[in-house]
Amino acid sequence: MSDQDNKIQLDERKKEWLGKLNEILEKYPERKQFKLDSDLELETVYDPLSLDGFDYTDKLNWPGEYPYTRGIQPTMYRGRLWTMRQYAGFGSAEETNERFRYLLDQGQTGLSVAFDLPTQIGYDSDHPLARGEVGKVGVAIDTLADMEILMEKIPLDKVSTSMTINSPAAVLLAMYMAVAEKQGIPMDKLNGTIQNDILKEYVARGTYIFPPRESMRLIVDIFAFAGENIPAWNTISISGYHIREAGSTAVQEVAFTLSNAIAYVEAAIAAGMEVDQFGPRLSFFFNAHSNFFEEVAKFRAARRVWAALMKERFGAKNPRSMMLRFHTQTAGSTLTAQQPDVNLMRVAYQALSAVLGGTQSLHTNSRDEALALPSEQSVLLALRTQQVIGYEIGATDTVDPLGGSYFIEKLTDHIEEEVLRYIKRIDDLGGAVEAIEKGFIQKEIQASAYRYQKEVESKERVVVGVNSFTVSGEQPIDLLRMDPATSQRQVERLKEVRLSRDQGKVSEALQQLRKAAKTSENTMPHILNAVKAYATLGEICGVLRDVFGEYQQQITL
Numbered sequence: 001m002s003d004q005d006n007k008i009q010l011d012e013r014k015k016e017w018l019g020k021l022n023e024i025l026e027k028y029p030e031r032k033q034f035k036l037d038s039d040l041e042l043e044t045v046y047d048p049l050s051l052d053g054f055d056y057t058d059k060l061n062w063p064g065e066y067p068y069t070r071g072i073q074p075t076m077y078r079g080r081l082w083t084m085r086q087y088a089g090f091g092s093a094e095e096t097n098e099r100f101r102y103l104l105d106q107g108q109t110g111l112s113v114a115f116d117l118p119t120q121i122g123y124d125s126d127h128p129l130a131r132g133e134v135g136k137v138g139v140a141i142d143t144l145a146d147m148e149i150l151m152e153k154i155p156l157d158k159v160s161t162s163m164t165i166n167s168p169a170a171v172l173l174a175m176y177m178a179v180a181e182k183q184g185i186p187m188d189k190l191n192g193t194i195q196n197d198i199l200k201e202y203v204a205r206g207t208y209i210f211p212p213r214e215s216m217r218l219i220v221d222i223f224a225f226a227g228e229n230i231p232a233w234n235t236i237s238i239s240g241y242h243i244r245e246a247g248s249t250a251v252q253e254v255a256f257t258l259s260n261a262i263a264y265v266e267a268a269i270a271a272g273m274e275v276d277q278f279g280p281r282l283s284f285f286f287n288a289h290s291n292f293f294e295e296v297a298k299f300r301a302a303r304r305v306w307a308a309l310m311k312e313r314f315g316a317k318n319p320r321s322m323m324l325r326f327h328t329q330t331a332g333s334t335l336t337a338q339q340p341d342v343n344l345m346r347v348a349y350q351a352l353s354a355v356l357g358g359t360q361s362l363h364t365n366s367r368d369e370a371l372a373l374p375s376e377q378s379v380l381l382a383l384r385t386q387q388v389i390g391y392e393i394g395a396t397d398t399v400d401p402l403g404g405s406y407f408i409e410k411l412t413d414h415i416e417e418e419v420l421r422y423i424k425r426i427d428d429l430g431g432a433v434e435a436i437e438k439g440f441i442q443k444e445i446q447a448s449a450y451r452y453q454k455e456v457e458s459k460e461r462v463v464v465g466v467n468s469f470t471v472s473g474e475q476p477i478d479l480l481r482m483d484p485a486t487s488q489r490q491v492e493r494l495k496e497v498r499l500s501r502d503q504g505k506v507s508e509a510l511q512q513l514r515k516a517a518k519t520s521e522n523t524m525p526h527i528l529n530a531v532k533a534y535a536t537l538g539e540i541c542g543v544l545r546d547v548f549g550e551y552q553q554q555i556t557l
Contacts (some may be wrong), residue, residue, distance in 0.1 A: 010049055012489050035293045037289065037294060039250040042187055042400065046405075048406065050409075056340075059083045061076070063399045065399060067304040067307040067322075069303055069304045072325060075449075076396075076400070077277070077355070077390070077399075080398065081109075081396060082362050083109050084383060085109070085110060085111065086363055087112040087113075087329065088100065088112065088113070088374075088379065089139035090136075090138060090373050090482065091140075094149055095152070096139040097114075097484070099376070100150075102376065104154075110159060110161070111159055111163065113164065113165075114138035114164055116134060116139060116140045117136070117137060119141050119165070121167060121209055122542075125340050125487065125494055134490055137373070140486075142506040143535075144178050144531050146495050147312075151176070156180045161191075161193075162192055162194075162316065163176070163193070164195045166197060169196040169218075170218055170523065172537075173183075173194050174444065174531040176336060178528065178532050188231055190233055191233065194234075194235065194236070195239060196222060198216070198218075199262065199432055202551070204243045204246035205246070211551045213433070215551075216263070219267070222524060224524075225280070226524075234281050234283040235281045236282055238258075238264065238283065238285065240254060242256035244287035244333075245331070246449065249448050250295065251415055252417065253286065256432075256444075258306060259422070259435070260429065260432045262309065262310075262313075265279070275316045276316055279322075280318060280323075281315075283325045284306075284325065285327045285328075286327075286328050289334065290346060290349070293353075293407060293411060295350070295354070298357065298415055300326055301412045301415035303324045305419050305420065305423075306410070326348070326359055327360065328354035329364075330354070330365045331350055332365055335365060335367075336463065340368055345368075346383060347364050351364050351385055351386060352389055358404055364385045366382045368477060368479060371477075371479055373480045373482075375478055376482065404509075412460040425440075439554060484498050501533065508541070509533045509535060512533055513544075514543050
C-alpha cells in the first residue's frame with residue numbers, strides 16, 4: 001500500500017472513530033476544555049494524521065545533528081548526566097561558602113551563586129539604599145576580599161560556577177578571575193557562566209542600572225575580552241526564566257528569549273566580531289513550569305528555532321554556534337506557601353520535563369521557598385530529587401525517549417510556529433531593544449499574567465492547596481532564619497578593606513576606567529585592574545553610572 005493510500009485509509013477510519021466519539025460525548029461530555037498554558041486547545045488524541053508532511057530528517061534528525069531537536073549530543077545522558085547546579089547564596093561570603101561546600105559534599109556538580117539585591121544593582125553594603133537588604137536574598141559581595149572568602153577551598157579549575165548577575169556582571173567576573181589568579185589557576189581552566197542578560201531585566205526582573213544601549217555595550221565588551229582570556233567561559237546566559245516567572249506563556253518565554261539573543265548577536269557583529277567567534281559561548285536559561293508535555297516540547301522547539309536562526313540568519317558555520325545549550329530551573333512561581341510539602345511533587349515533575357527536554361544543567365527549587373530562603377534539609381531534598389531522576393527511574397537511559405510521539409511532535413511544531421510568529425512581530429518593531437522601549441514585550445507578558453491569575457481565581461485552573469483541596473490548621477515547618485548581625489559585620493569588613501588598600505592604585509584604576517567608558521575602548525581590562533586594587537563594586541559601578549547614566553523605568557499598562 002502506498003503512503004497516499006495508507007493516509008486515505010487512516011483518514012476514513014478516523015472519521016468512523018470520531019463518529020463514535022461524538023455519540024459518547026453527547027451522553028458523557030468531557031469535564032472541561034483542555035488547552036495548553038499557551039492557550040492552544042488540545043485534541044482528544046493525536047495520531048499519524050496530526051503529523052501530515054512530517055519529515056524526520058528536517059524536523060528531528062538524530063541526536064547531535066542539526067537542528068538538534070533531539071539534543072545537542074549524540075549520547076546525551078548516556079554519556080554524562082546534566083550538571084546538578086543548585087542556586088544558593090545568603091548572608092555573608094562565609095555562610096554561602098559553607099553551603100557551597102555542603103552541597104558539593106552531597107553530590108552537587110556545579111555552583112550557582114545568588115547575590116543579594118544591593119550587589120545586583122551595584123551598591124556597596126553601606127550605601128543608604130542597601131539598608132535592610134544586605135545578605136537577604138543572596139550573598140553580599142562588595143570587594144575582591146568577599147569573593148576570596150566565597151570561593152575559599154573550592155577548586156575553581158574543577159567546578160563550574162554560574163553567577164546570576166547582570167548589570168554588574170563585568171565586575172563579578174573580574175573578581176572571579178582575580179581569585180583564580182591568586183589561586184594559581186590558569187584562565188583557560190575556568191569554566192562557568194555569568195547570566196549577563198540585561199534585556200530581560202527591563203521587562204521582567206528589574207535589576208538594571210544603565211540604559212539598554214549602554215548595557216549592551218558592556219555585554220559586547222565581555223564577549224570580546226572573555227573570548228581572548230577565558231575561552232571556556234560562557235559569556236552570557238540568555239534568560240527566559242524570569243520572563244516566565246513574570247507571567248509569560250511557554251511560547252512567549254522562548255520567543256522573547258530568542259529575540260533578546262538575536263539582539264546580542266547583532267550587537268556583537270556590529271562591533272566587528274564574527275558570529276562563530278562568540279556563538280559557541282552563548283548559553284540559555286529556561287523555566288520548567290507545570291504543564292509537563294508543553295514544557296518538554298518547548299525545550300525541543302527552542303533548540304530547533306535557534307539552530308535555524310544561527311545558520312540561516314547569521315551564517316554560522318561552526319555547529320557549536322547552532323547548538324542551544326541551556327540551564328533549567330524549576331518554576332519558583334508555582335510553589336505555594338500552603339501545604340509546602342506538595343512543592344516536592346511539583347518540582348519533581350518539572351525537573352523531569354527539563355530532563356526529557358534535554359537540559360544541560362538543572363536547579364531544583366526547595367519545598368520552603370514560598371516562605372523563606374531554603375533550609376539545609378529542604379535544599380538537600382531538592383538535590384536528591386535530581387539524583388533520583390538521574391540514577392533511579394530510567395529517564396536517562398535513552399536519548400529523547402518521547403521523540404516520535406504524535407503529541408510531542410505536534411506540540412513541538414506548534415510552539416516553533418508560534419515562536420517564529422512572535423519573532424517576526426518583534427523584527428517588524430525594529431528588534432528586541434526597540435520592542436522593549438515601545439513596551440510591546442511588557443504588555444504581552446502582563447496580558448498573559450492577568451489571564452493566568454483570573455483562571456486561578458475562577459478555579460478554571462486548579463492549584464492544589466490554594467483554590468482546591470485545602471486543609472485547615474497546617475503544621476509549621478522549620479525555616480531558615482537570617483542572623484540580623486550579618487549586615488553589620490559585612491559593613492565592618494568593607495570599612496577595613498577601604499582602610500587597608502592602596503588608595504592611589506584605586507584612584508588611578510577608576511580614572512582609567514572612566515576614560516575607557518567615554519570611548520569605544522573595551523572596559524573589561526580596566527574593571528579587572530580596579531578589582532585587583534580592591535576598588536568596591538559600588539565605586540566601579542559609580543564610575544559607569546557617571547558616564548552612562550541610569551535607566552528610569554517606563555510604566556506600561
